[in-house]
Amino acid sequence: MINGLIKAIANLEEETTLRLVREKVESGETPLEIVEQCRKGVEIVGKRYSEEIYYLSDLIMSEEIFRGVMEILEPYFPKNTAQKEFKLIMGTIEGDIHDLGKNIVINLLRSVGFEVLDLGVDVQPGDFVECVRETGASVIGISVLLTFSINSVKKVIKLLGEAGLRDKVTVVIGGYPINERIREYTGADYYETDAVKAVELFKRIIMEKEGS
Amino acid sequence: MPDDYVTATFMPSGAKTEALMGANLIKAALEAGIEVDAVCGGKGACGKCRAKIIKGAVSETTASEAEHLTTEELKNGYVLLCQRKALGDVVIETQPERARLDNHAPAKGKLMDAALEVAPPVAKTYHQLARPAINDQVADLDRVLSRLPGEKRADVKLVTRLPALLREAGYCVTSVVLEDELLSLEKGNTVSEMYGIAFDVGTTSVAGYLADLAGGKVLASLASANRQRAHGADVVSRITYTMEDDNGLAELQRLIAQTIDEIVSGLLSRSGVPAERVYTLTFIGNTVMSHLLLGVSPVGVASAPFVPAFSRSLQGTAADLGLKSLPAYTRFVLLPNVAGYVGSDTVGVILATRIYDLPGTWLAVDIGTNGEIVLASGGRLLTCSTAAGPAFEGASISQGMRAEPGAIYQVRMENDVELAVIGGTKPVGICGSGLIDAVSEIARIGLVKSSGRIKDPRDLPPGFPASLMRRIKQDGNSYKFVLAEGEREVAITQSDINKLQLGKGAVRAGIEILLNELNLQPSDLDGILLAGAFGSNLRPASLKGIGMLPEVSLDRVKSVGNAAGTGAILALLSKRQLETVLALPERIEHVELSLHGGFQRAFARGLSFKVENHVKQ
Ligand code: B12
Ligand code: FES
Numbered sequence: 146m147i148n149g150l151i152k153a154i155a156n157l158e159e160e161t162t163l164r165l166v167r168e169k170v171e172s173g174e175t176p177l178e179i180v181e182q183c184r185k186g187v188e189i190v191g192k193r194y195s196e197e198i199y200y201l202s203d204l205i206m207s208e209e210i211f212r213g214v215m216e217i218l219e220p221y222f223p224k225n226t227a228q229k230e231f232k233l234i235m236g237t238i239e240g241d242i243h244d245l246g247k248n249i250v251i252n253l254l255r256s257v258g259f260e261v262l263d264l265g266v267d268v269q270p271g272d273f274v275e276c277v278r279e280t281g282a283s284v285i286g287i288s289v290l291l292t293f294s295i296n297s298v299k300k301v302i303k304l305l306g307e308a309g310l311r312d313k314v315t316v317v318i319g320g321y322p323i324n325e326r327i328r329e330y331t332g333a334d335y336y337e338t339d340a341v342k343a344v345e346l347f348k349r350i351i352m353e354k355e356g357s
Numbered sequence: 358m359p360d361d362y363v364t365a366t367f368m369p370s371g372a373k374t375e376a377l378m379g380a381n382l383i384k385a386a387l388e389a390g391i392e393v394d395a396v397c398g399g400k401g402a403c404g405k406c407r408a409k410i411i412k413g414a415v416s417e418t419t420a421s422e423a424e425h426l427t428t429e430e431l432k433n434g435y436v437l438l439c440q441r442k443a444l445g446d447v448v449i450e451t452q453p454e455r456a457r458l459d460n461h462a463p464a465k466g467k468l469m470d471a472a473l474e475v476a477p478p479v480a481k482t483y484h485q486l487a488r489p490a491i492n493d494q495v496a497d498l499d500r501v502l503s504r505l506p507g508e509k510r511a512d513v514k515l516v517t518r519l520p521a522l523l524r525e526a527g528y529c530v531t532s533v534v535l536e537d538e539l540l541s542l543e544k545g546n547t548v549s550e551m552y553g554i555a556f557d558v559g560t561t562s563v564a565g566y567l568a569d570l571a572g573g574k575v576l577a578s579l580a581s582a583n584r585q586r587a588h589g590a591d592v593v594s595r596i597t598y599t600m601e602d603d604n605g606l607a608e609l610q611r612l613i614a615q616t617i618d619e620i621v622s623g624l625l626s627r628s629g630v631p632a633e634r635v636y637t638l639t640f641i642g643n644t645v646m647s648h649l650l651l652g653v654s655p656v657g658v659a660s661a662p663f664v665p666a667f668s669r670s671l672q673g674t675a676a677d678l679g680l681k682s683l684p685a686y687t688r689f690v691l692l693p694n695v696a697g698y699v700g701s702d703t704v705g706v707i708l709a710t711r712i713y714d715l716p717g718t719w720l721a722v723d724i725g726t727n728g729e730i731v732l733a734s735g736g737r738l739l740t741c742s743t744a745a746g747p748a749f750e751g752a753s754i755s756q757g758m759r760a761e762p763g764a765i766y767q768v769r770m771e772n773d774v775e776l777a778v779i780g781g782t783k784p785v786g787i788c789g790s791g792l793i794d795a796v797s798e799i800a801r802i803g804l805v806k807s808s809g810r811i812k813d814p815r816d817l818p819p820g821f822p823a824s825l826m827r828r829i830k831q832d833g834n835s836y837k838f839v840l841a842e843g844e845r846e847v848a849i850t851q852s853d854i855n856k857l858q859l860g861k862g863a864v865r866a867g868i869e870i871l872l873n874e875l876n877l878q879p880s881d882l883d884g885i886l887l888a889g890a891f892g893s894n895l896r897p898a899s900l901k902g903i904g905m906l907p908e909v910s911l912d913r914v915k916s917v918g919n920a921a922g923t924g925a926i927l928a929l930l931s932k933r934q935l936e937t938v939l940a941l942p943e944r945i946e947h948v949e950l951s952l953h954g955g956f957q958r959a960f961a962r963g964l965s966f967k968v969e970n971h972v973k974q
Contacts, residue, residue, distance in 0.1 A: 200808035201855070202862075202964035209958050240660025242951040245960065267661045293593055293600075293659040 150179070154186025155193070157203055159210045162186075166214050176218040183214050187256035195341040204340055205245055208252040232351060234276050235286035236264030239297040246320055246340075247288035253344045259351070261286075270300040274308050283313055283354055284347065287333070289320040295327060302332040315350050319343055363443050367391045368411060368450040376443055382408075382415065383438040387587045391451055394759070396752050398589030398598055399439035403752070405590075406438040413447030475573030477553065478932045479535050479636045483546040486528040497523055501542060505532060511539040512686065518542075533636055540636055540686045550634045552576075554621065555925035557702065558613065558642035558650055559583060559890065560592055560726065561750070564919065565620035566926050567628055570637070573930050577628045579620050580890075584612040585649065590752055591726050592645040596659040599649075610652035614679040621682040632682060638675070638689040639929040641921050643700035643727065644668070647691055650678065661951065663697035670701075670939050692928060692938055696947045698742035703729040705924025706888045707945075708938045710917055713738055717883035720868065722906075723921070724749055724892035728864040732871040734881075738941075739874055741948040743867035745860040750891060751788040754853045758786035760894075765791035765840060765847060767896075770798040773824040774840055784841040787849070790895050795849055796857055797902025799838060800966040804829070807965045809858045811836040811851055858964050861905035865963030868907060870955055874948060879907035888920040904966055 150169065153161040162183075169179050190207040193199040235251055237244050244266045251261050262280060264272065273285055287298055298318055305311045316333040328336040335350070337343040361378045365385040374389035383406055386393050397403035404425030411434070418431055419440040426435050438449075484504050487493060495503070497519045502509050519542065523530065526544035533541040533551075551570040556563065564580040588598040588609065599605040625632055640650060644665050648655035651671065657664040670693040676685035692701035703723060706712075712719050718734035728745040731738065751757035751764070758764050762780030765787040769775040776791075778784045787795065802825065805811050813836070814829045828839040835851035872879065885906060887893045893916035900906045906914065917923075927934040950956050 197810065200806075200810055201858075202808060202961050205957060205961035205964070209961060242661045245957060248957070291593065291660055293597060 148182060150182045151186040151189070154183055154207065154210060154214075155189035157190070157206050157210065159206075159213065162210050163213055163217065166217050170217065170221060176221045179214070179218060183211060184256045184258075187211060187252055191253045191256060191341055191344065204249045204253075208245075208248045211252055212248075231260055231262040231280040231282050232354075233259055233284045233286065233347065234262045234264060234273070234280060234282045235288070236268035236273065237266040237288045237290075238294045238301070239267055239269050240294040241289060241291045242266045243288070243290035243320070246290070247286075249340050250286065250288075250319065250343050253340055254347060257344060257348070259347065270297055270304050273301050274304045274310065277305070277310055277314055278308070284315045284317065284350055286343075286347070287316065287318045289318060289323060292322050295322075295331060298331040298333065315354070317343075317346060317350070363413075364446045365389065365443055366446075366448045368448060379416075379442045379444065381439065382436070382441045382443060382447070382449065383587065385443060386438055386449070386451065392582050392584070393438060393451065393587055394590075395439060395587050396590035396747070398594035399587075400594075401437060401440050403590070404437060405752070407435055408438050409450040410434045410436055410441075411448040411450050413443070413449075414445040415447060416442040416444060475570075475930050476932050477551070477570040477637070477930055478935065479533060479540075479551060479553070479570060481531055481533050481548045481551050481571075483531050483548050484529070486523070486530065488528050500528075501530070501532065502539065505534060505539065507537065509534060509537055509539045514685065515539065515541065535636065535688055540688070541633070541684070543633070547634070550630075552630050552635045553637040553639070553929045554624065554635060555639045555922065555929040556617065556620075556641070557705070557890075557919060557922040557925055558617075558640055558646045559702070560595070560643065560646060561586065561590070562890070563613070563616050563620060564890070564922050565617070565624055566922060566929075567624040567630065567635075568926060568929055570930065575926060576630070577624050579623045579627070581616055581620050581623075584616045585609050587612070590747060592643065592655075593659060595649065596645065596655050599654060600656060600659075606649075606652060606654055609649045611679065613646070613650050614681075617678070618680055618682040621680070625682070633684055635683055635687055637929060638683075638687060639925045639935075640689060640691045641701040641705040641925040642691075643702055644694045644697055645700075647694055647700060650691065658697040663951075665694060665697050668694040668696065668942070690928065690935065692925065693942045695740055695942055695945050696742070696949075698727055698744075699729055699740045699945075699947060702921035702924075703731060703740060704938060704941050704945075705921035705928075706886075706917075707731055707733075707738065707924070707941055708927055708934065709920040709923035710886050710888070712886065713941065713944065715883075718877060718881050719884055719886065720871075720882055721886040721888055721917075721920070722864065722868070722892065723889040724864065724887070724895070724905075725889055726750065728860075728867060730864070730867045730871055732868075732875065732877075734875050734877060737875060738945050739871045739948055740945055741867045741871055741950050743863040743950060745864050746856065748853075748856040748860045749789045749793070751786070751792060753856055754787065754792060755850050756786045756847050757792065757853075758788055760788040760790070764788035765795075767791060768794040768798055768840065770802055770825060772822045774828065776840060783845065784847045785845060787840070787847060789891065790899075792849070792853065792857060793895055793903060794899045795838075795840060796854055796966075797896075797899035799849070799854075800904075801902055804838060805854065805966055807967060809854050809964065809966055811838060811854065857903065858966075861903050862960050862963035864905050865907070866956055866959035867950060869959045869963065870950065870953060871948060872907075873955060873959075879909055882907075882909050882913065884913045884915060885909060886920070887914065887916045888918075890919045890922075892916075893918050893920075904963065 150165045317335045318333045319337050323336045337346050362375050366373045372389040376385040383399050394405040396405040401421030422437050531543045531547045553570050555566045563583050566575050566578045568575050645655045653666045671691045675683040675687035694700045712733040721731040723729045726747050728743045731740050747753050763785035764779045765776050765784045767777035814826050837848040837850040839848045841847040897914035928938050
């Protein structure tokens with residue numbers, strides 16, 4: 146069943162979305178229920194994108210709308226339930242501040258049910274490794290747009306090796322300049338530059354991990 | 358030559374160089390003084406360094422060549438220079454020297470009026486000194502200095518020339534004074550011969566303007582490709598080069614000095630001005646070029662938090678810059694930068710356009726690889742920089758090329774496509790202005806959705822001109838639009854449109870964010886000034902058509918030419934203007950977009966093409 150909120154998000158109607166979210170909060174729906182509906186909406190956005198009905202600007206807008214929703218819901222989330230375990234962590238590499246692509250991928254991943262820990266931008270290589278230790282994550286997604294920062298990705302891989310974590314962790318990179326040659330250079334396991342294919346890729350990786 | 362050296366000859370100029378056996382061809386070309394378009398800095402990624410091997414042995418085809426060249430081309434000897442090594446004497450044909458079509462003419466008319474009070478910081482005075490006598494044993498140096506107002510210093514080099522000079526000149530000399538320094542002494546009366554050169558150091562090209570400081574006018578101007586281009590088209594690849602090569606920084610400094618020397622020599626020979634009469638230089642450029650000019654590492658600018666080594670104005674001598682074409686005493690002033698990506702070129706634009714004290718609300722946009730935006734309103738002066746990307750200049754576009762013969766530079770569409778090609782030849786590619794025109798027209802007649810997607814021809818309304826519809830062709834999973842049909846087809850692909858979209862979206866977002874900072878609407882703008890050698894050659898209607906500029910009526914959009922260069926000229930000609938420009942950074946409020954909360958929304962909006970349907974549907 147598609148309700149008004151799911152539809153509003155799927156159609157990228159920002160004002161309607163935010164109004165509906167506020168109404169739902171007032172009428173006592175739990176934040177989790179609301180987020181679940183939004184998730185379904187974003188899932189439709191992703192589907193429309195893969196069907197080429199939607200385009201990049203729509204993906205960016207949907208993430209923006211979703212962020213607005215989370216801002217409204219923030220105060221209603223029960224505190225102290227800060228999750229400790231994540232399978233998937235993601236961030237933009239050290240020296241780089243471009244985060245639109247990363248945000249889109251995270252948004253779509255969440256819409257298909259993945260819990261993703263977002264480390265933000267300009268993330269130090271050591272912090273990725275530290276975070277793997279703390280959360281037990283087995284997949285890292287790294288976004289890189291500045292060619293200058295590519296070396297820092299290599300450093301993440303090196304640090305993972307030094308920490309004895311390299312075999313346990315799959316590293317996926319993405320961003321405008323990334324190609325097979327750069328993947329090889331950095332030593333990452335996979336790369337992807339299309340948002341929807343990226344989601345498929347993460348799905349596959351995690352399924353394989355769970356299968357084994 | 359020993360066996361391990363080979364000769365590389367470059368046609369059509371015939372320039373030769375001796376290179377080590379196995380030397381990279383792009384390095385050899387550079388040694389030979391050949392200009393190569395190494396957009397990606399020799400990484401094999403851009404495919405722009407193509408050339409043809411006429412004779413001789415070179416290393417094997419690489420994977421990146423296979424990506425950029427057709428089998429046919431490879432068979433015919435085409436290579437990417439950066440991918441091959443010389444394995445014997447070779448003769449290589451590179452693209453003919455290109456005609457530079459960028460508009461480097463300094464802005465004329467109104468803008469230059471600002472300099473009317475010509476009062477350069479240099480002063481020349483003619484002195485008929487008393488000859489020494491037994492009852493006048495004043496030392497030569499003091500004999501000169503005592504005639505100058507205030508306390509003046511003189512360089513040792515000048516003093517070594519002094520005894521002979523005074524005696525040969527019969528004690529009739531002209532002094533050249535800059536601030537508290539006696540720069541030079543010249544025989545006879547040369548008061549009217551006073552020159553300076555203003556430079557606009559761009560990532561792509563460098564322009565020099567030789568000015569008569571006494572008369573307050575520009576005598577000659579000359580632009581030349583920045584020789585650093587052999588190490589990449591954009592500032593990031595140049596910085597990368599300084600990091601990857603131990604000599605990289607010194608090499609880039611040497612290349613920019615060489616470029617400047619060549620321009621100086623050209624200017625001097627054209628105007629007949631002797632090098633010794635050139636006393637001052639002003640430089641403007643983006644922050645990275647400013648660093649490289651001085652040989653200072655710009656590495657901090659490359660990645661977050663984007664911190665430059667310096668931003669204030671710096672001064673020194675021609676010798677400090679390693680210039681060989683000018684006397685060591687020639688002084689330079691590098692105008693101040695604002696931030697990592699807002700350089701003195703932008704400060705130059707602010708000075709030249711006087712946007713800092715125009716009444717009303719004005720926007721100045723300098724479009725290049727980087728789009729710098731200035732908003733002036735109610736005494737406030739805001740700047741930001743957006744990463745437009747090289748798409749505007751035709752790089753990274755599938756058939757993009759620079760504005761050279763064969764480039765489509767204008768596109769109109771009514772019932773069919775009308776093209777204008779540089780040099781009037783058959784089109785071989787498209788340059789930035791052609792791309793922007795084309796996409797603007799494509800959007801105007803409704804060939805794309807507002808998302809930027811090229812429509813399936815079956816989705817076009819009945820009655821859509823068949824001559825246009827026919828030009829939409831399948832291209833992999835999407836469509837392309839063919840501008841020039843025939844053997845050498847030139848088309849705009851979906852990915853070209855997307856790249857342009859990202860660039861224009863970023864510029865538009867920057868504009869909207871600055872307006873928003875001051876709670877202004879596009880309708881509040883009294884005018885938009887398009888600056889830059891590149892940006893001012895673009896059609897305002899097309900820039901509006903692709904949605905890069907906000908909705909303002911076209912008569913409010915003015916091209917001001919290379920206003921940055923004009924700024925450098927003003928600071929050269931007038932001490933007051935120099936003082937004004939040095940004080941500008943204090944007034945400028947820089948808005949950093951990287952962490953700006955409103956960017957994403959503005960960018961998403963900026964990406965769209967507002968489609969107006971002018972063609973009957
Ligand atoms: C928007 C933009 C900005 C915005 C960033 C806003 C933000 N919060 O992200 C702003 C204006 C702030 C910005 C700043 C800079 N930028 Co910028 N920017 C761009 C631009 C125009 C678009 C990038 C973008 O958002 N694309 C849309 C997103 C959705 O695409 P994406 O990131 O590639 O992501 C997709 C995929 O790659 C993939 N993906 C992304 N991440 C990941 C991660 C994983 C794990 C996976 C699997 C997939 C994946 O999924 C995404 C969805 O499809 C590009 C030009 C271009 N052609 O890309 C330049 C560009 C990236 N910027 C560039 C530069 C250099 C800068 C600056 C450092 C300097 C400058 N020139 O201004 C500055 C920063 C310093 C400063 N003080 O201003 C250069 C980089 C060049 C290089 N060789 O490294 C580019 C290429 C433009 C250029 N050539 O000059 N920029
Ligand atoms: S491919 Fe050779 S310089 Fe880019």
